[in-house]
Amino acid sequence: MVLLISIACAYRPTYRRGMQFQQLHYFVAVAEARHFTRAAEEVHVSQPSLSQQIRALEKELGAELFSRARGNITLTDAGEALLPLARRILADADTARIEVQELAQLRRGRIRLGATPSVCTGLLPDVLRAFHDRHPGIQLLIEEGGSHDLVRELARGALDLALVVLPLPTPSPALTTVELLREDLVVVSAPRSRRLGDAVRIADLQGERLVMFRHGYDLRELTVAACRAEGFEPEFAVEGGEMDAVLGFVRAGLGVAVVPRMVAERSGSDLRVTPLAKPSLHRTIALAHRSDVAPPRAARELQRMLLER
Numbered sequence: 001m002v003l004l005i006s007i008a009c010a011y012r013p014t015y016r017r018g019m020q021f022q023q024l025h026y027f028v029a030v031a032e033a034r035h036f037t038r039a040a041e042e043v044h045v046s047q048p049s050l051s052q053q054i055r056a057l058e059k060e061l062g063a064e065l066f067s068r069a070r071g072n073i074t075l076t077d078a079g080e081a082l083l084p085l086a087r088r089i090l091a092d093a094d095t096a097r098i099e100v101q102e103l104a105q106l107r108r109g110r111i112r113l114g115a116t117p118s119v120c121t122g123l124l125p126d127v128l129r130a131f132h133d134r135h136p137g138i139q140l141l142i143e144e145g146g147s148h149d150l151v152r153e154l155a156r157g158a159l160d161l162a163l164v165v166l167p168l169p170t171p172s173p174a175l176t177t178v179e180l181l182r183e184d185l186v187v188v189s190a191p192r193s194r195r196l197g198d199a200v201r202i203a204d205l206q207g208e209r210l211v212m213f214r215h216g217y218d219l220r221e222l223t224v225a226a227c228r229a230e231g232f233e234p235e236f237a238v239e240g241g242e243m244d245a246v247l248g249f250v251r252a253g254l255g256v257a258v259v260p261r262m263v264a265e266r267s268g269s270d271l272r273v274t275p276l277a278k279p280s281l282h283r284t285i286a287l288a289h290r291s292d293v294a295p296p297r298a299a300r301e302l303q304r305m306l307l308e309r
């Protein structure tokens with residue numbers, strides 16, 4: 001409790017003699033590298049200067065942040081408590097800096113956007129092209145990941161926006177989500193494989209060899225749950241891939257896969273696309289951002305374009 005009170009007090013505007021953003025930056029660098037020399041190289045300062053700043057930070061907080069036994073650098077309990085807070089403070093400060101530096105007509109800026117791999121393949125290319133045509137000076141940084149990982153990155157301030165699949169694996173009041181679209185799922189197969197008919201029921205997939213996504217992929221969980229609801233366990237020809245790998249395996253004739261319609265429509269003529277019979281499968285894509293901090297101006301403009309598409 002004493003440590004947390006000390007940290008909270010240090011966050012007040014008393015940086016002229018207390019905790020500094022630079023010290024927090026150095027602390028995070030050492031915490032991630034677990035090595036003072038490598039951390040110093042990453043932040044472009046000398047190792048003695050970095051060590052001096054870390055010692056000053058420890059003195060300010062009244063607690064050691066690292067255990068330095070025989071060169072083995074590990075976080076103390078105090079260091080573990082400070083690390084997520086330091087990352088959050090640095091991310092918020094960086095966002096504030098970018099927001100202030102943006103020019104009036106969005107001639108420069110940065111957007112850190114997270115999206116699941118299937119959304120990157122299906123939805124984002126056209127939207128990002130339209131955004132880039134309007135605002136060519138805005139830097140677009142895209143991070144692909146599962147919804148669970150993207151939610152965590154949003155919460156710690158590493159992303160401005162994220163396109164995630166609802167329902168979220170761990171709903172959080174710290175995030176605001178706006179439903180963007182509901183997308184049908186379809187079955188893709190190689191043109192030379194056996195035709196599946198005009199529409200495929202989930203029950204028809206019994207006995208079909210499926211090309212399946214890796215664990216944690218929302219499409220895997222949705223497909224497996226639908227098969228089990230029909231009373232059977234799906235049979236996998238190959239599993240563990242991301243979207244591009246799954247489509248490649250289907251093209252090679254290894255099996256069929258259940259994918260979003262937008263992905264299938266962009267995959268080219270070398271795949272056969274068969275709709276699912278009603279009641280079909282679909283998924284809900286939402287746009288998420290932190291509730292306590294408004295996204296930077298450039299991110300809000302991209303958000304508007306996504307919602308109006």
